[in-house]
Amino acid sequence: MAGGGRVVVAGAGLAGLRSVTELRERGFTGQITLIGAETRPPYDRPPLSKKVLTDEGLDPSLKADFAALDVDFRPGEAATGMDAETLATNRGKYPYDRLILATGALPAALPGPGPQRFLRSYDDALALRALLKPGLRLAIVGAGWIGAELATAAAARGGQVTVVEAGPAPLASAVGAPVGAQTSRWYAAAGVHLRTGIAVESVQPGGLALAGGGWIAADEIVTAVGVRPATGWLEGSGVWLENGVAVDSGLRACMPGVYAVGDCAAFESRRFGRRLRFEHWDVALHAPEVVAANVLGGDEVYDPVPYFWSEQFGRMVQYAGYHGDAEQLVWRGDPAGPTWAACWLAVGRLVAILAVDRPRDLLQGRRLIASASPVDVGRLADPAVPVKDAGIPRLTPVFGAGPDVGHLVSWHRSTPRPTLSSVNGCHSSTWPAC
Numbered sequence: 189m190a191g192g193g194r195v196v197v198a199g200a201g202l203a204g205l206r207s208v209t210e211l212r213e214r215g216f217t218g219q220i221t222l223i224g225a226e227t228r229p230p231y232d233r234p235p236l237s238k239k240v241l242t243d244e245g246l247d248p249s250l251k252a253d254f255a256a257l258d259v260d261f262r263p264g265e266a267a268t269g270m271d272a273e274t275l276a277t278n279r280g281k282y283p284y285d286r287l288i289l290a291t292g293a294l295p296a297a298l299p300g301p302g303p304q305r306f307l308r309s310y311d312d313a314l315a316l317r318a319l320l321k322p323g324l325r326l327a328i329v330g331a332g333w334i335g336a337e338l339a340t341a342a343a344a345r346g347g348q349v350t351v352v353e354a355g356p357a358p359l360a361s362a363v364g365a366p367v368g369a370q371t372s373r374w375y376a377a378a379g380v381h382l383r384t385g386i387a388v389e390s391v392q393p394g395g396l397a398l399a400g401g402g403w404i405a406a407d408e409i410v411t412a413v414g415v416r417p418a419t420g421w422l423e424g425s426g427v428w429l430e431n432g433v434a435v436d437s438g439l440r441a442c443m444p445g446v447y448a449v450g451d452c453a454a455f456e457s458r459r460f461g462r463r464l465r466f467e468h469w470d471v472a473l474h475a476p477e478v479v480a481a482n483v484l485g486g487d488e489v490y491d492p493v494p495y496f497w498s499e500q501f502g503r504m505v506q507y508a509g510y511h512g513d514a515e516q517l518v519w520r521g522d523p524a525g526p527t528w529a530a531c532w533l534a535v536g537r538l539v540a541i542l543a544v545d546r547p548r549d550l551l552q553g554r555r556l557i558a559s560a561s562p563v564d565v566g567r568l569a570d571p572a573v574p575v576k577d578a579g580i581p582r583l584t585p586v587f588g589a590g591p592d593v594g595h596l597v598s599w600h601r602s603t604p605r606p607t608l609s610s611v612n613g614c615h616s617s618t619w620p621a622c
């Protein structure tokens with residue numbers, strides 16, 4: 189490919205920006221075009237539901253010097269379609285040798301004619317910050333991570349906050365009802381009215397119509413019922429879509445030369461034996477290392493122990509792993525107390541951990557998950573015993589024990605590959621005909 193080739197990146201969030209910076213850091217000298225639907229330069233989303241809501245001075249912009257990076261950044265331009273050679277936008281066409289899909293996710297909306305707000309973009313957060321005032325009757329639909337963080341900020345600013353959740357407990361869909369229920373008392377202590385097991389039928393002017401005939405009056409309504417991968421524009425393109433862009437363990441889509449990364453990508457996790465999609469900042473930060481390596485001819489695998497954090501009601505809540513196949517839940521400490529952890533086990537091994545104000549448990553737990561060592565449940569349940577000491581050393585590797593993230597990162601960085609690979613076919617045995 190003359191001049192090192194052309195890489196086009198669709199989506200200028202964290203994953204898109206990290207993809208272009210990784211390509212340059214690895215010595216790629218070809219042409220890079222970054223297409224972003226938003227008019228702003230890339231920014232970080234985690235602060236939007238935290239400090240941006242309460243702190244006027246906080247700017248979440250990510251440091252991106254596109255001139256120094258020699259990246260053709262196209263803000264305010266949306267990708268509308270693609271084929272095997274060209275990305276189409278609302279403004280033009282971009283031929284590519286490699287295409288990285290990083291269009292993230294979009295919030296789901298509720299039915300009904302009433303005005304509903306969301307908390308996904310910087311502009312959403314700025315608009316909400318201007319509204320959060322003492323006495324504001326704010327109804328938040330969804331007691332997930334974003335709903336809890338917004339409730340924290342709104343209550344701190346004197347709002348009358350009601351959180352309506354269809355599931356049996358906060359965070360029930362993310363971490364299961366038994367663990368999520370332990371956070372209910374945090375809402376009450378903050379003066380937030382939590383109503384679980386209540387389905388919203390529609391958003392109406394002035395409030396929420398509930399299934400079964402109830403009504404919740406509100407000045408403002410924020411819908412926080414989850415997000416969907418922003419992949420509608422790829423329908424009919426030939427890229428396999430299944431809960432986002434389906435990619436293999438090297439983040440390659442089924443079309444040659446096409447990759448996906450971040451919130452929009454469902455990747456084959458060797459560690460957990462299935463294709464998974466995460467909406468985690470840490471994934472958007474690190475997965476681009478693998479994409480860049482593979483765009484440049486590598487054959488690297490993305491196989492992290494996924495990590496997520498949330499700051500809610502004055503607590504740091506951290507989660508690592510994936511508990512989809514867990515058989516056993518072990519409590520570490522009293523969940524009614526100020527600090528505790530919940531540990532999920534499968535086949536006698538730690539597969540996920542949620543830690544409340546116990547960062548060391550999280551760190552050690554993440555390493556223990558990566559090691560796939562069997563654990564001593566009694567020691568794991570004792571908060572006085574370090575999590576790392578709950579692992580039972582084993583002499584031979586077992587299935588599913590992939591490399592940890594730190595190992596992958598150092599391996600990538602010591603393996604520069606400055607040109608695009610000449611071959612990038614379907615590497616996965618799980619693709620349908622493509």
Ligand code: FAD
Binds near residue numbers: 265452
């Ligand atoms: P995005 O950040 O969504 O970026 C994708 C970009 O692509 C967007 O700018 C979008 O406008 C653009 N785009 C979409 N469609 C198109 C198109 N057709 N053409 C061109 N551009 C397009 N994670 C944590 O681990 N901890 C947290 O505490 C945490 N807090 C969060 C708080 C909030 C309010 C939000 C919204 C998310 C939070 N997350 C958190 C999740 C984390 O921010 C995301 O996982 C991460 O931003 C994903 O990055 P991304 O680049 O894949 O997607």
